Amino acid sequence: MCRIFVALLSSLAAPVAAGDFALSWPIDCTLGETCHIQQYVDRDPGPGALDFACGPLTYDGHKGTDIALPSLSDMEIGVQVRAAASGIVVGMRDGMADRYATDAGSAEIEGRDCGNGVVLRHSEGWETQYCHMKSGSVRVKTGDRIAAGTVLGEVGLSGRTQFPHLHLSVRQNGAVVDPFQTSATAACGSTDGATLWAKPVAYTAGGFIAAGFSAEVPAYEDIKSGAATARQEAMTGASPALVLWAYAYGGREGDLVSLTIEGPCGVLIDQKVTLKKDQAQFFRAAGKxxxxxxxxxxxxxxxxxxxxxxxxxxxIMRPLRFE
Incomplete structure (x- = not known):
């Protein structure tokens, strides 16, 4: 990816003062490259939904930060979840299956929406909760005292979720706190209050997750699983079609998605599509x-x-060479 327009709103908030509760990055991934923030805490007190930057990367009542992996194959390889701060394990669960939540299976996960996870208690009433971890990956037990950076487990797909990610909740004395904007009364977009991040974490208002070439328009399930990415390796000069697909998040009504294929003889495809509605995740494809x-x-x-x-x-750019 090559991000051109990135809003660094989180870095404009006041930094955490020395000695205050602070969070380190909780996943072994690089934001904007091997993971992205799909959803933030909902700052709208009513039935609507707004993230701390006045964007739509949240949903009504969302109480945490969702850090997502590009695909199921990335989850299967294993991405470690780490304690964002030193604390004591006061709760944990493991053994729930990694699978997409469905209406048919809703009753099975009722009351266990977090899936496999860990709750840490810190000083001065602070708590952090880590949800949707991979089955069998949780490495700590209740009562353990752990340091910031300790591996808790791996990112998974357990509980009520539709994509592999870590849901990180932060609370103080039971009240939800947005780590990007700690003031509960600050309007979205405000720089009042402080971020809890020990190092600034950039806010990105949507972008690409993955892209690739295929001999046909891939199924959405194959894009989400990572299978579509792997198939580019099987492309040959005799492939029946040349299709470029792109997988993205944070789409807004009116956004323009441009897909271009440039070849040794010039431009093969130059297609532009306008999104007709907001879409949390989506893909578009064009080919010849x-x-x-x-x-x-x-x-x-x-x-x-x-x-x-x-x-x-x-x-996002992807190369393909035919010999």
Whole structure:
């Protein structure tokens, strides 16, 4: 990914004062490269939903920060979850299956929406909770005293979730606290209050998760699992079609998604699609069928761009070479 427009609103908030409760990054991933923040704490007190930056990356009543992995294959490889601060384990659960939550299975996870997880108690009434961890991965037990950075387990798909991620909740004396904007009364977009992050964490208003080439428009399930990404390796000069797909998050009504394929003989595809509604996650694809015995040899470059209000929010590029 090559992010062009990134709002650094979180870094504008007042830093945590020395000695105050502070959080370290809780996952072994690089934000904007191997993970992204899909949803923030809902700051709207009514039936609507707004994140701390006045964006739509949340839903009504959401009480935590969701740090998502690109695909199920990334989850299966294993991504470690770490304690964001030193504390005592006051609760844990393991053994729930990693699978997408469905209406049919809703009763089975009722009251256990967090899935496999850990609750840590810290000083001065602070608590952190880590949800949706991988089955069998939890490494701590109730009563353990642990240091910040201790491995708690791995990111999973347990509980009530539709994508592999860590849901991190922060509370003080039982009240939900947004780690990006600690003031409960501050309006969204305000820099009043402080961030709890020990190091600034950038706010990104949507972007690309993955992209790749395929011989056909891939199924959404294959994109989410990571199978579509792996299939690019099987592409040859005799593939029946050349399709560029792009998987993104944080789409807003009116956003423009541009898909371009540049080949050794010029531009093959240059398609633009306008989103008709807000979409938490989505993908778009465009391509061209093979009209001869094979594609010309050389380098093909797929470029996907997300444009909002005339400004490029994000772009992602993928190369493909036919010998």
């Amino acid at each position: 069928r093979l009209r001869s015995l094979s594609w010309p040899t050389g380098l093909y470059t797929g470029i996907a761009r997300l444009v909002r209000d005339g400004k490029e929010v994000d772009r």
